Amino acid sequence: MKEEFKAFVIDRDESTKEQSQGWKTVSTDDLMDGDVTVRVRHTTMNYKDALAITGKSPVVRRFPMVPGIDLAGEVVASESDRFQPGQNIILNGWGVGETHWGGYAEYARLKSDWLLHQPEGLSGADCMAVGTAGYTAALCVLRLQDLGVKPEDGKVLVTGASGGVGSFAISFLAQLGYTVAASTGRMEEEPYLKTLGASEIVDRGTLSGKGRPLDKETFAAAVDSVGSQTLANVLSKIAYGGTVAACGLAQGVDLPSTVMPFILRGVTLAGVDSVMAPLETREPAWSMISKTLDRDALAQITQSAALEDIEDLASQLLEGKIRGRLLIDVD
Numbered sequence: 001m002k003e004e005f006k007a008f009v010i011d012r013d014e015s016t017k018e019q020s021q022g023w024k025t026v027s028t029d030d031l032m033d034g035d036v037t038v039r040v041r042h043t044t045m046n047y048k049d050a051l052a053i054t055g056k057s058p059v060v061r062r063f064p065m066v067p068g069i070d071l072a073g074e075v076v077a078s079e080s081d082r083f084q085p086g087q088n089i090i091l092n093g094w095g096v097g098e099t100h101w102g103g104y105a106e107y108a109r110l111k112s113d114w115l116l117h118q119p120e121g122l123s124g125a126d127c128m129a130v131g132t133a134g135y136t137a138a139l140c141v142l143r144l145q146d147l148g149v150k151p152e153d154g155k156v157l158v159t160g161a162s163g164g165v166g167s168f169a170i171s172f173l174a175q176l177g178y179t180v181a182a183s184t185g186r187m188e189e190e191p192y193l194k195t196l197g198a199s200e201i202v203d204r205g206t207l208s209g210k211g212r213p214l215d216k217e218t219f220a221a222a223v224d225s226v227g228s229q230t231l232a233n234v235l236s237k238i239a240y241g242g243t244v245a246a247c248g249l250a251q252g253v254d255l256p257s258t259v260m261p262f263i264l265r266g267v268t269l270a271g272v273d274s275v276m277a278p279l280e281t282r283e284p285a286w287s288m289i290s291k292t293l294d295r296d297a298l299a300q301i302t303q304s305a306a307l308e309d310i311e312d313l314a315s316q317l318l319e320g321k322i323r324g325r326l327l328i329d330v331d
């Protein structure tokens with residue numbers, strides 16, 4: 001089968017190292033190696049996609065590259081026993097959109113080891129509205145649960161609350177019975193965050209500047225997608241024996257903390273990675289999502305966006321102007 005189709009391609013001039021990008025007509029023969037070919041139906045935009053499109057961070061490590069770290073679609077050809085033509089699959093991460101052509105195209109060829117069957121009870125559009133951001137939020141919540149954090153332990157803080165990871169973390173935690181405090185720089189989003197399940201709003205300005213190595217024990221646990229000084233301050237406010245699931249760097253990659261929360265309060269800092277997480281970790285996360293997803297919250301979190309607008313959307317997302325998640329219908 002050979003099909004011509006449109007793809008958003010990022011390229012780089014190797015002498016000047018300047019990045020260029022735009023829509024191109026390519027063919028299924030141009031797709032990279034893999035044992036499953038997929039007609040992409042839905043994709044989304046994550047923080048990492050925005051970094052790739054704008055070139056603000058060296059996310060793309062092979063050129064030319066089709067970005068898009070998440071996709072959902074239908075198998076059109078398969079050499080794998082696990083997948084048959086006509087079945088619906090989802091993909092999150094595995095270096096897709098970074099070193100392997102991704103979701104901003106009508107077709108993708110992928111390794112079957114990276115794919116999950118579309119989870120029961122969710123459509124492809126649902127899965128892309130959730131996307132890597134929501135799946136990472138689920139990984140963070142499961143990590144807190146695995147480390148023994150219970151609803152009766154006290155409040156759980158979510159930073160970067162209006163973003164994709166933050167919005168889903170609030171919703172999942174609230175659905176599971178936790179009391180959630182949401183930290184945001186957009187105080188006008190209080191009604192949105194409360195609709196998702198937050199019971200308290202924290203001005204992120206109170207967490208983003210230099211703080212004390214140990215502060216008042218305020219939260220039993222936290223999901224942090226911000227990093228840097230915010231994560232340092234969050235650690236200093238975690239109660240004895242509490243846990244922080246850290247997955248992001250929206251404020252920065254540094255961590256200007258001390259060992260005090262760890263050695264005096266037994267706090268655990270649990271790192272969460274979604275990209276290379278094995279299938280045994282992904283499957284429970286998607287199963288939790290399909291059981292816990294609140295349809296009203298999903299509708300609040302998700303905005304539909306057009307594939308043609310991805311360059312504008314990428315800039316807006318990095319400027320913190322996008323609330324929640326963007327769902328892109330590739331058809």
Ligand SMILES: NC(=O)c1ccc[n+]([C@@H]2O[C@H](COP(=O)([O-])OP(=O)(O)OC[C@H]3O[C@@H](n4cnc5c(N)ncnc54)[C@H](OP(=O)(O)O)[C@@H]3O)[C@@H](O)[C@H]2O)c1
Pocket residue numbers: 046047048132133136159160161162163164165166183184185186204208225226230246247248249250251272273274275317318320322324
């Ligand atoms: N570890 C992983 O596998 C993994 C997976 C997915 C995402 N991530 C990372 O997680 C982070 C969030 O991803 P996302 O998709 O949720 O992005 P997003 O939708 O852009 O949300 C990020 C949120 O962080 C807050 N924020 C932005 N700049 C900030 C700053 N300078 N200081 C403090 N807060 C700031 C904003 O929330 P408010 O406006 O509410 O303050 C923003 O909405 C990113 O760093 C991303 O790379 C990691």
